[in-house]
Amino acid sequence: MNRENVEIVRARIEAACKRAGRDVNSVRLIAVSKKVPAETIREAMALGIKDFGENQVQEARAKIASGAFAGARVILVGHLQTNKASLAARLFDEVQSVDSLRVAAALSKFSVLYRNGKPLPVMIEVNIGKDPAKFGCPPEEALSLARAILELPGLFLSGLMTVAPGQGDPAVSRKAFRDLRLLRDEMISRGIPRENLQELSMGMSSDFEVAIEEGATVVRIGTALFGPRPK
Template sequence: MLHWLRTNLEQIRRNINEAAYKSGRKPEDIKLIAVSKTVPMETIKAAWEMGVTDFGENRVQELTEKFNELPEAKWHLIGHLQKNKVKYIVDKVVLIHSLDSYPLAEEINKRAVARGKCLDVLIQVNVAREPTKFGLDLSEVDDFINAVKDLPGLAVKGLMTIAPFVGDPEAVRPVFRELKKKFDALKTMEIPSAEMKYLSMGMSNDYRIAIEEGANLVRIGTRIFGERKK
């Protein structure tokens, strides 16, 4: 059943292993997040049975529906998060990858505190300054961390970026390198409210380059599940 899925996963794991060794790390240091947007539950459950533990969703409604069918999996919100949708995922996600504004941080904090929780979040950084993408400028990250440090309902656990989609993945290596540099700088500062644990970089097109440049979370969809249905 779904032999193509097993083949895809085996190839990705081999690639992750090679990139990890190339960057001087162990394969187990890299976490694969299977991006399951528009993917049917039977396929997601098959991936789960093949050892995938973490799934990433872009939309809140789709995440909540899938969470209800597979609550034992670890669910990540990787897409842009609107303030009015936070309340639906507070008790469902292990990590929000896309914190990109102070008002959103306040809303996450409010909803998490009301549930007696502290939510792990990543700050989304628009390293390439693409006008069509969300995220802070690199120069804003330090001040943002300082601004959210007293919000008890969220814990900054690292940084995330989406690199420009280009034909040659090598072209985005500098983007990943820049974010890793910021990640390392923040790590050496040992800020109690901003533990630099996760660096979420790399998707189907460029995940090997991202790992070579220091990513420890990669978000892969098409290479696992095939082209998305429109």
Template sequence: MSLKERIQHVEERIWAACDRSGRNPGEVTVIAVTKYVTTEMTRSVLESGITHLGENRPGVAVPKWEALGGQGVWHFIGHLQSRKVKDVVGKFQYIHSLDRLSLAQELDKRAAAAGATVNVFLQVNVSGETSKQGITPGEAEAFLREAEQYPHIRIIGLMTMAPEEEDPERTRPVFRRLRELRDELNAKGVTKEPITELSMGMSGDFEVAIEEGATWVRLGTLLVGKGEET
């Protein structure tokens, strides 16, 4: 399929998932994960009307960002090393992988120096898989209370990755638990402003994630295909 056809196909599936769960499709934003495609393909994604781009390696993403003149809204969606924060702040408007207080401190320091505020998602390892980054659900409240001391990061939501399953339905408990955790934290008033966003769901399970409350879905191959990195 062409890019246009893939986008239309994804939009139809999002609308159907929202219809099944009684949600407004306007509540769901697609992040095109462009980490495996060329700068030219990324430009085509932007020209198609999709403005949110997801990358996970500064060494690959920054040259792409520069070549595109900073067009689009950039999301860092992979594990972020503290020493790479300087390359990310000022280019990426969203960080989806806050998983330790030392990273929060470094983000805050770099954002303060840049006179900016960075929107971040707290990464929660709901499934408990050792292969995945993130804090446990039980650590979230204490983490958020500690993170309040960093004024230049704004924790707007939670992020998780579900296990890879042949049957997407098996991922539902993971997505449901993240939504429940968000609601529990808000009910306790843990943060100054309510946490509203849920970054969850990828190409194989995004419909289930939407049915469980996802507000951001991260779609790579299904949406943009797969090619050589530049």
């Protein structure tokens, strides 16, 4: 793990917060550890990183079983299939990729079964740019999905997540991130409690600074921390 990468990312987060007039502590860094070996994860933890994002349930399961994440929070940021909901409810501290009522209902069922009364924090993944290559619920369905999740036991809705359309062009991303923030504000105005939409998870290695400027409370960074991973 390159200490300099961590320092550079933290400095960029701080600078973006300063430009936006925000407290640096208002932004949570998730280190996306897809295809990152356990040894590197432990090195990242030694450098103060405590939140890790995983894209695939099976890969995360193996790493968790190895003890790689001992003392850390593990968050699912990749697409979740309904048939993996049982594992997800047991493995993860948070699931940011709920994109349908079917997935939410499955997580609810298994959270009630396995989490001993501790609600599973979830976010709604919104395909804010309606990009056919991206997962996420359509923006116009986010309000009804949020209302449904609020009725499900075993889950705590904490906010919205998105992946910007395109190839990380900051100008394209900025519009998407602004649109997600405006969608959040509209959902609050239409009756979703503010406490259930506190979080905006948006921004990755190529565009996290504009995400922060547009209101991100969570950024999900992989390559800028760990370097390129194998395909």
